[in-house]
Amino acid sequence: MDDEASAHAVPPPIRRQRVVEVFRNRFGTLFNDEVLSPSGKEGRYLRWQWSGSGVVIVPVGPEGFAFVPTYRYSIGGVSLEFPRGGCEADEDPAVAAARELREETGFDCVPSALRPLGVIHADTGLIESAVHVFAAEVGPTGSAGARPVAEPEAMESVAEPVWASRTEVVKWLQSGTVTCGVTLAALALAIADGSGTGSGPPM
Incomplete structure (x- = not known):
């Protein structure tokens, strides 16, 4: 992130509480992680991870x-x-x-x-x-x-x-x-x- 972009307000992160894998094949993996929102509310977040870049x-x-x-x-x-x-x-x-x-x-x-x-x-x-x-x-x-x-x-x-x-x-x-x-x-x-x-x- 450049200096101009980093000078902007930074929102708080959504924190990963637990990694939950739901599907995998040779192309990548799908997760439905347990997360904690900035407000403190618990929830889920889908995340796809390719096997490679x-x-x-x-x-x-x-x-x-x-x-x-x-x-x-x-x-x-x-x-x-x-x-x-x-x-x-x-x-x-x-x-x-x-x-x-x-x-x-x-x-x-x-x-x-x-x-x-x-x-x-x-x-x-x-x-x-x-x-x-x-x-x-x-x-x-x-x-x-x-x-x-x-x-x-x-x-x-x-x-x-x-x-x-x-x-x-x-x-x-x-x-x-x-x-x-x-x-x-x-x-x-x-x-x-x-x-x-x-x-x-x-x-």
Whole structure:
């Protein structure tokens, strides 16, 4: 937290009295902890903990930003998103980001070429785990003009990346075309970083 933010009033914490695990699988663990509110009232609080840190990659290039049309089962429809996923056991976030980028878009980018943009929390009211944000300089085509081929995981459904200039992205935001919270947060960090100027003028 920066100096300006830390100068604001700080609300008292909700204190965890007892950890209560209610569900676990290979992706993460759901807790329904016993907590104590600032007023002294006892209650419960749901908390999801991913098995590893998350990563989201902002693909940028001459055409602006690349978004991946992704079918999301939870909303029953297609969502325009930046590539994202999770770190495997003991996997460095940059390595995970390069892997997820390749799997979901076909774009190759070595981990050392990724530019860290910051860390976000996808839903501070529920999800404990942090998400590392990276920018990746990529092109609309692969080597020798070949179109990159994505190799998503078995339970993923993605289509060919869609490129949008910053000007087009503004229109998407105004029309509600992009609603994924992780993508919107990563986009904000990328804009603050000056990424994805593309063919459009600065915002």
